[in-house]
Amino acid sequence: MSQPKLSDVAALAGVSPTTVSRVLNNRGYLSEKTRSNVFEAMKTLGYRPNAIARSLQGRKSQLIGLVFPSVAHPFYGEMAYRLESHLADAGYKTILCNSGDRPEAEQRYLDMLLANQVDGVITGAHSQLVAQFPLMGAPLVTIDRAETGKAPNVRCDNYDGGYRATSLLLERGAKEPVHITSTASEVNLRLRGYRDALAEHGITGRTLELGFDTPHAHKMEMIASYLDQYPTLDAVFASNDIYAAMVLSCAQRLRLEVPTDLQVIGFDGAPYTRAMLPHLATVMQPIDEIAQRAVARLLHAIAGQEDDLDGADVLPVSVYEGSTLRQKQPDRVSLD
Amino acid sequence: MSQPKLSDVAALAGVSPTTVSRVLNNRGYLSEKTRSNVFEAMKTLGYRPNAIARSLQGRKSQLIGLVFPSVAHPFYGEMAYRLESHLADAGYKTILCNSGDRPEAEQRYLDMLLANQVDGVITGAHSQLVAQFPLMGAPLVTIDRAETGKAPNVRCDNYDGGYRATSLLLERGAKEPVHITSTASEVNLRLRGYRDALAEHGITGRTLELGFDTPHAHKMEMIASYLDQYPTLDAVFASNDIYAAMVLSCAQRLRLEVPTDLQVIGFDGAPYTRAMLPHLATVMQPIDEIAQRAVARLLHAIAGQEDDLDGADVLPVSVYEGSTLRQKQPDRVSLD
DNA sequence: TTGAAAGCGCTAACAG
DNA sequence: CTGTTAGCGCTTTCAA
Numbered sequence: 001m002s003q004p005k006l007s008d009v010a011a012l013a014g015v016s017p018t019t020v021s022r023v024l025n026n027r028g029y030l031s032e033k034t035r036s037n038v039f040e041a042m043k044t045l046g047y048r049p050n051a052i053a054r055s056l057q058g059r060k061s062q063l064i065g066l067v068f069p070s071v072a073h074p075f076y077g078e079m080a081y082r083l084e085s086h087l088a089d090a091g092y093k094t095i096l097c098n099s100g101d102r103p104e105a106e107q108r109y110l111d112m113l114l115a116n117q118v119d120g121v122i123t124g125a126h127s128q129l130v131a132q133f134p135l136m137g138a139p140l141v142t143i144d145r146a147e148t149g150k151a152p153n154v155r156c157d158n159y160d161g162g163y164r165a166t167s168l169l170l171e172r173g174a175k176e177p178v179h180i181t182s183t184a185s186e187v188n189l190r191l192r193g194y195r196d197a198l199a200e201h202g203i204t205g206r207t208l209e210l211g212f213d214t215p216h217a218h219k220m221e222m223i224a225s226y227l228d229q230y231p232t233l234d235a236v237f238a239s240n241d242i243y244a245a246m247v248l249s250c251a252q253r254l255r256l257e258v259p260t261d262l263q264v265i266g267f268d269g270a271p272y273t274r275a276m277l278p279h280l281a282t283v284m285q286p287i288d289e290i291a292q293r294a295v296a297r298l299l300h301a302i303a304g305q306e307d308d309l310d311g312a313d314v315l316p317v318s319v320y321e322g323s324t325l326r327q328k329q330p331d332r333v334s335l336d
Numbered sequence: 337m338s339q340p341k342l343s344d345v346a347a348l349a350g351v352s353p354t355t356v357s358r359v360l361n362n363r364g365y366l367s368e369k370t371r372s373n374v375f376e377a378m379k380t381l382g383y384r385p386n387a388i389a390r391s392l393q394g395r396k397s398q399l400i401g402l403v404f405p406s407v408a409h410p411f412y413g414e415m416a417y418r419l420e421s422h423l424a425d426a427g428y429k430t431i432l433c434n435s436g437d438r439p440e441a442e443q444r445y446l447d448m449l450l451a452n453q454v455d456g457v458i459t460g461a462h463s464q465l466v467a468q469f470p471l472m473g474a475p476l477v478t479i480d481r482a483e484t485g486k487a488p489n490v491r492c493d494n495y496d497g498g499y500r501a502t503s504l505l506l507e508r509g510a511k512e513p514v515h516i517t518s519t520a521s522e523v524n525l526r527l528r529g530y531r532d533a534l535a536e537h538g539i540t541g542r543t544l545e546l547g548f549d550t551p552h553a554h555k556m557e558m559i560a561s562y563l564d565q566y567p568t569l570d571a572v573f574a575s576n577d578i579y580a581a582m583v584l585s586c587a588q589r590l591r592l593e594v595p596t597d598l599q600v601i602g603f604d605g606a607p608y609t610r611a612m613l614p615h616l617a618t619v620m621q622p623i624d625e626i627a628q629r630a631v632a633r634l635l636h637a638i639a640g641q642e643d644d645l646d647g648a649d650v651l652p653v654s655v656y657e658g659s660t661l662r663q664k665q666p667d668r669v670s671l672d
Numbered sequence: 673t674t675g676a677a678a679g680c681g682c683t684a685a686c687a688g
Numbered sequence: 689c690t691g692t693t694a695g696c697g698c699t700t701t702c703a704a
Contacts, residue, residue, distance in 0.1 A: 002473060005352060005697055010371070021699055029673050051451040053697035055388050057680045070417050072608055077413035081406050081434050083675045088433075093448060096402070096420050096432040112429065115387040137338060214613055245612035252615070272408055274579035275552055276612055279588070352691045357683055365689050387679035393696045489679055 004045040013041035024049060055117060064298070065113035067097040067106060067123040068209065075285070076124060078270040079143065082291035083122060090299060092119070099125045113139060120298045124193065139301035141294045152301070154294045154313045161283040161317040162193025165237045165265045168281075168319060169298065170201055172326040174235035174263055180208045180247065181239035190239050206230070210243065219243075224250040227262075229278060234262060241266035241273045242281055248324070249282065262322040274320070281322040286315045340381040349377035385590060400634070401443060401449035403433040405458040411576065411621070412460060414606040415479065418627035419458060426635060428455070433555060435461045437548060450474060456634045475637035477630045480621075489638070490630045490649045497619040497653040498529025501573045501601045502656060504617075506537055508662040510571035510599055516544045516559065516583065517575035526603065528576050542566070546579065555579075560586040563598075570598060577602035577609045577618055584616065584660070600660040610656070617658040622651050 006024075010017045015034060020026050023038045040111055041047070056063040064087050068076040083096045092315030095118065096223050097109040106125060113121060121136075122141045133140050133151040142153045163178075169177045179194045184207045189205065198205040210219045223246055227233060238244035244266025248258060256262045293313055342360075346353045351370060358364050359374045377383070391397040398421050404412040420430045431454065433445040442461060449457055450473055457472075460479040469476050469487040478489045500516075505513045515530045520543045529541065534541040544562050546555045559582055563569060574580035580602025584594060592598045605620030631648055 006699095006701080007697080009542045017698080018675055018700085019673090022674085027699095031673060036675080048447065048451050049390075050453060050697050051448075052388055052453050053680090054390050054699080055680095056386075056682090056696090057698050057700080059680090061388060071407045071420075072410075072414040072417035072606070074410060074413070074608055075610075077410070078408040080432065081408035082408075084432050084434050085436075088445075090456075093452065096416065096430045097424075098417050098420050100421075109424075111384065112387075116429065117386060117388050198564050216607070220614075230552075242608065242611055246614075249614050269407070271552070272410055272578065273612070275578055276410075276609070278556075278585045280581075324615075325499050341683095342683095343681080353682080354684090354692080355690060358690085361683080363683095367689060370689080389696090390683080392698090393682050394681090395696090406687085470677050486691095 003050070004047045006047075009038065009041045009047050012045060013037045058117050061077060061117040062092050063095055063116060063118045064092045065095045065097060065109070065116075065118045065121040065123075067099055067109055067113075067121060067125055069101045069125045070098045071096065072098075074242070074270045074273045075144075075268045075287075078272065078287050079124065079256050079291060082288050083295060086295040087292055090295065091297075092310070101125060101127075103127045110136075114311055115277075119302050121201065122294055122298060139298055141298045141301070143290060145296055147201040152297055152313070154290050154297065155315070156285040156317045157314050158189035159193040159196075161267060161285075162190035162237070163197045164193070164317070164319055165267070165283050166194045167198035167200075168321075168325060169237060169263050169265060170197065170203075172259075172263060172328070175235055176203070176206075176230075176233050177235035177263075178206045178208055178226070178230070178233050179237050179239070180210065180241040182210055182212050184209050188239075194237055196286060205235070220246055221249065223247055223255060227251070227254055236262065236264045238264065238266045241268045241270070241277065244280055244282065244324075245277055248277075258324050259326045263326055265319075269320055277322075281325045282320050284318045284320050286317065289315050337384070340383045341386070342383075344381055345374065345377045345383050348381060349353065349373045356577045366375055396455050396638075397453040398428050398455045398592055399431055399453075401431045401433060401445070401454045401457040401459075402426045403435055403445055403449075403457060403461055405437045405461045406434045407432065407611050408434075410578070410606045410609045411604045411623070414608065415460065415627060417609060418624050419631060422627055422631040426631065428635075437463075439463045446472075455638050458630055458634060475634055477634045477637070479626060479630055490626050490633065491651070492621040492626060492653045493533075494525035495529040496620075497603060498526035498573070499533045500529070500653070500655055501603070501619050502533035504531065504657075504661060505534075505571040505573060505601060506539075507600050508595075508599060508664070512539070512542075512566075512569050513571035513573055513599075513622045514542045514544060514562070514566070514569050515573050515575070516546065516579050518546055518548050520545050525574075527668070530573055542569070554591050556582055556586065559583055560589060563587070563590055563592065572600045574600065574602045577606070577613065577616060580616055580618065580660075581613055584613075594660050595662045599656075599662060613657040613658075618656050618662045620654045620656050622653065625651050638651060 006020050007017050010020045023030055023035050055316040068082055071077045071080045087094050099109055119191055120139045123142050140151050142151050144155050184191055190269055227250055236247045238247055244264055247264050251258050251262050258264055266282040269282040278334050342356050343353050344639050346356045359366055402416055407413045409418045423430050435442040435445055443485050454474055456475045458477050466487045476487050478487050509514050520527055546558060564587055572583045574583055580600055583600050587594050587598050596599055602616055602618040605618040
């Protein structure tokens with residue numbers, strides 16, 4: 001037989017299946033002798049309990065669905081890595097779903113996950129998912145994006161990140177910083193932070209929207225022609241490190257000196273991104289802390305506990321200055 | 337009841353469970369009337385078939401395990417994304433495992449996957465897995481690394497990549513190119529390509545080994561001090577784009593002009609890496625083709641077909657020249 | 673301390 | 689065209 005089953009072990013050990021199950025789950029009273037007998041039988045048969053059968057009979061599959069736009073993206077890749085690691089530590093397995101930001105795909109994945117009896121779902125892509133959350137049948141935790149609806153959410157302090165990034169640009173002498181983002185909606189907290197920081201200096205600001213589905217090459221063109229069109233722009237706050245990196249490339253192409261002519265700061269600060277672009281200033285998300293909190297809240301919900309945080313859980317960001325920002329201005333001594 | 341089951345649908349539709357199962361699987365002859373009755377009952381109950389139960393009773397779980405060092409790494413992230421997409425298209429779900437290159441972790445993940453009755457495993461991390469392959473119980477396809485043992489492998493032409501990268505550096509005037517890699521083992525085909533290309537020009541070459549577990553900051557130091565120590569080095573072939581990017585940063589720090597003083601070429605060319613470092617020359621792996629082939633071979637094996645390729649499946653690389661290589665030399669006209 | 677029996681939700685014979 | 693029966697591998701009452 002290919003895969004030995006519990007009853008095979010029982011037969012070899014000369015006990016009942018129930019007993020084998022007991023030693024497997026370390027439940028109830030067993031004599032030392034039976035235990036070792038059973039263990040030995042398991043060894044010799046190379047027995048491996050069938051997780052599927054266990055899930056079927058019990059209520060929990062120990063499966064968690066992860067739904068992200070794409071793990072190819074450095075931020076989501078890092079996040080997925082962290083989440084999977086923490087879930088594995090807690091004895092959970094991770095089903096990976098790349099929804100590509102396509103709502104139908106999200107929907108299909110969600111159906112699939114529920115059909116597979118996942119104990120919970122973590123998502124960073126939630127047009128669909130959040131709407132269905134109340135009636136979903138499995139706990140959901142959302143990550144990163146501002147929540148819509150009432151699903152538990154863990155994210156970094158996007159507003160503060162936007163505010164601090166922009167303030168930093170201004171502190172270092174920027175007069176006209178632009179914000180580059182995918183889409184400038186009203187719920188975009190990074191944008192709000194940017195605007196508020198500018199407002200304090202009486203500046204209005206400008207936003208370049210790249211769109212979600214725009215092909216990469218086109219985005220490059222948009223950035224380049226924008227920088228070209230507004231030569232007075234002297235700083236960029238990009239809503240993620242990819243865009244920031246693209247700005248760096250465009251600047252090089254346009255012979256703009258960074259940070260002299262143009263200061264640049266990004267957002268995310270995933271380790272591999274930092275490794276590839278160590279000079280890029282960025283607002284660093286506490287990725288691992290977010291992952292840990294998300295897992296903790298999900299497991300909490302799975303355990304049937306009330307979610308006392310009721311909604312969002314906002315973690316602090318930190319700023320990495322790199323060398324795409326100008327040096328700190330020495331305190332000016334007023335001489336007049 | 338929370339989740340309606342097949343028998344609930346049967347009851348509501350006034351038929352037997354078998355019949356419901358039949359319409360679900362579209363098997364056998366059904367009267368149109370029963371079909372629609374059953375469908376309606378499913379609709380009103382919001383029925384969703386329990387995949388776990390199906391797997392238990394049937395033989396296949398439609399689950400595939402993906403074992404990689406870390407999806408946070410741009411190359412593996414992209415690969416995982418592609419693999420998951422192709423697997424989903426074929427109706428398979430993906431269990432994600434980040435082994436971090438720790439053999440015990442690989443072992444634990446493998447056990448977990450088999451316990452979960454995965455129909456197959458795809459891995460890019462196979463110290464352990466490959467060894468056990470013959471007795472594993474589920475088909476395995478390995479990716480990227482040179483195979484050890486007899487497991488089916490899909491990868492790019494690492495030797496050719498190394499050869500062409502190095503040849504290109506030489507063509508563009510390099511006299512002393514160094515190869516930077518994690519570990520310079522005998523089975524390192526990129527290194528072999530590098531050496532052979534150099535040999536044709538009568539050059540010996542030099543290798544800097546960074547190690548697998550070395551912390552990032554330390555790797556940076558190693559590169560910087562190496563470049564410092566051998567000022568005659570005029571080109572770098574890095575075994576991946578991260579190392580190449582690190583070389584770029586070090587060069588900047590050391591005031592080495594790229595490509596004038598130092599030419600650089602990397603390896604991998606994942607799209608997000610390309611977006612972030614568009615000027616970096618690199619040997620591009622055909623990531624999506626590799627993913628497609630790997631999935632095809634795995635499904636083939638799952639279907640019980642013989643694997644006619646018996647071992648490796650090597651896909652061609654392409655070279656992206658960026659601007660970290662010197663310009664092509666104009667054909668010299670001999671005047672003497 | 674152990675076993676027998678029932679059943680998790682579904683499908684696959686085998687009737688009819 | 690449809691239903692009955694049995695069983696996937698395991699755990700869980702309930703008894704002994």
